Amino acid sequence: MLYPLPAVMISCADEEGRSNIMTAAWTGTICSDPVMVSVSIRPERYSHDVIARTGEFVINLTTEDLTFAADFCGVRSGRDVDKFEYLHLTKVPSKKVGAPSIGESPVCLECVVTGIEKLGTHDLFIAKVVQVSVDESYLDEKGRFVLEDAGLVAYVHGTYLSLGKKLGTFGFSVRKKERKEQRRTPLRDADRSEKRKAERSAERTDAAAKRKKERSAGKTDAAAKQKKERSAERTDAAAKRKKAPSANTAADRPDGKKKH
Numbered sequence: 001m002l003y004p005l006p007a008v009m010i011s012c013a014d015e016e017g018r019s020n021i022m023t024a025a026w027t028g029t030i031c032s033d034p035v036m037v038s039v040s041i042r043p044e045r046y047s048h049d050v051i052a053r054t055g056e057f058v059i060n061l062t063t064e065d066l067t068f069a070a071d072f073c074g075v076r077s078g079r080d081v082d083k084f085e086y087l088h089l090t091k092v093p094s095k096k097v098g099a100p101s102i103g104e105s106p107v108c109l110e111c112v113v114t115g116i117e118k119l120g121t122h123d124l125f126i127a128k129v130v131q132v133s134v135d136e137s138y139l140d141e142k143g144r145f146v147l148e149d150a151g152l153v154a155y156v157h158g159t160y161l162s163l164g165k166k167l168g169t170f171g172f173s174v175r176k177k178e179r180k181e182q183r184r185t186p187l188r189d190a191d192r193s194e195k196r197k198a199e200r201s202a203e204r205t206d207a208a209a210k211r212k213k214e215r216s217a218g219k220t221d222a223a224a225k226q227k228k229e230r231s232a233e234r235t236d237a238a239a240k241r242k243k244a245p246s247a248n249t250a251a252d253r254p255d256g257k258k259k260h
């Protein structure tokens with residue numbers, strides 16, 4: 001088999017707006033103009049029929065922070081659990097498709113299915129990318145998208161792995177000038193990149209903590225309200241019981257027996 005693979009999170013929504021996420025590793029870019037992708041999905045997956053019917057899905061790239069969620073979405077079915085809710089993932093309305101995007105993902109590709117090919121165990125979904133959304137915290141001072149700082153994850157033969165050190169950039173093997181510059185300033189460049197990476201990571205951690213706090217504040221309010229309502233119900237019921245004649249004495253019962 002071919003490795004490494006991306007383990008992406010595919011989000012979709014049915015006609016009633018009920019959303020779901022499944023993990024897929026058998027996915028790839030298959031054309032650059034128009035931008036097209038493919039995903040191989042087994043017919044027995046809950047997502048299979050939703051995507052086949054609606055013709056829409058979103059590919060959300062997976063980061064180190066999303067690895068737990070990605071694994072969960074790959075071992076539990078949307079038939080049994082609302083994965084967005086269970087994992088506290090942020091459901092973001094997509095721009096061009098009905099399927100929601102995952103707010104915590106750095107890159108979301110909105111896709112429209114153009115064909116489904118039955119291959120055997122899997123059906124190959126071929127789709128056009130109609131919208132790309134990126135997390136702007138990964139844009140550098142020049143507006144360049146620094147995807148290598150996003151903490152993307154690779155899937156290799158059953159194991160999720162972080163990506164390692166930078167080994168070069170596209171075409172570096174034939175670019176003489178860059179090779180010389182790399183030799184001259186390797187440490188300074190590496191330091192800058194590490195610093196930027198640390199700053200972005202701190203920003204993301206802050207944002208995640210803020211989101212968690214907001215969510216838990218919302219939950220605390222709702223729980224307090226529910227507790228108050230239940231307590232009021234209990235008080236009413238107790239008052240009613242007090243007023244009603246007791247049915248636990250032999251005299252109160254038609255059969256004359258005492259209830260236990």
Ligand SMILES: Cc1cc2nc3c(=O)[nH]c(=O)nc-3n(C[C@H](O)[C@H](O)[C@H](O)COP(=O)(O)O)c2cc1C
Nearest residue numbers: 022023024025026041042045046047074076077078
């Ligand atoms: C890392 C990983 C990669 C996976 N890749 C695929 C895939 O490419 N195609 C597929 O049909 N299922 C794949 N699965 C399995 C589905 O994600 C899994 O069956 C999931 O529970 C389906 O969810 P659903 O029933 O809610 O659609 C993968 C699972 C994991 C953990």
